[in-house]
Amino acid sequence: SNTxxxxxxxxxxxxxxxxxxxxxxxxxxxxxxxAVANSKVPHISILLGASYGAGHYGMCGRAFDPRFLFAWPSSKSAVMGGAQLAGVISIVGRASAESRGQVFDxxxxxGIRAMIENQIEAESLPMFLSGRLYDDxxxxxxxxxxxxxxxLSAIATAPIQGTENFGVFRM
Known part of the structure; x- marks a missing residue:
């Protein structure tokens, strides 16, 4: 509908x-x-709260080049949350130690988990991301x-043309 x-x-x-x-x-x-990747109409994204992982991409995150992307001060964005990333690193480290027959420390x-969680928490805040030109x-x-x-006013200064191609959808 070219909207x-x-x-x-x-x-x-x-x-x-x-x-x-x-x-x-x-x-x-x-x-x-x-659907987001194949859409050609202008996109505006506003981060209100969390915006993590593949959900961030599905909601037209920075990787999909929205025309505008703004963040509220309450928002956070990252590939995954700090606790989740720390958990993955811990699982990999544990499995690696066990496969070598070593005792897991x-x-x-x-300490590593706490360091990762603190770093991801600090780097997912809107002021940090905006300072890296992640948003507008x-x-x-x-x-x-x-x-x-x-x-919307800025977008309306040029024709808005959608697409007739929608990619391949698996049912």
Missing amino acids: PLLFLHNTTGYMVGKEYEEGGIIKHGSMMIN EAADA GVIDPRDTRTVVGMC
Whole structure:
């Protein structure tokens, strides 16, 4: 319909695990990412709360080059949360030690986990991300309507043309 799309992010990502995978989360998530990737109308993304992992991509995160991307001061964004990343690193380290027949150092693991969690927490904050030009600025939530209006006004200065190609959807 040649209508610009507005994405309001508050997602911790797509759920993982046997139950969700059997329920089709991979298929449904990939359909959403496919739709965003093949859409040619202008996209506006606003990070309200969390915006993590593949859910960030499905909601037209920076990798999909939205025309505008703003963040609220309450937002956070990362490939995954600090606790999740620390858990993955811990699992890999434990498996590596066991495969070599070594004793896993629990104290060192706890220190590494804390360091990773602190780093990811600090680097997922909007001021850090905005300082790296990840977004177009951190906005006061009360100004959201005005900012979206200015974005739509800027977008309206050129023709808006969608696409007739929608990629391949698996059913």
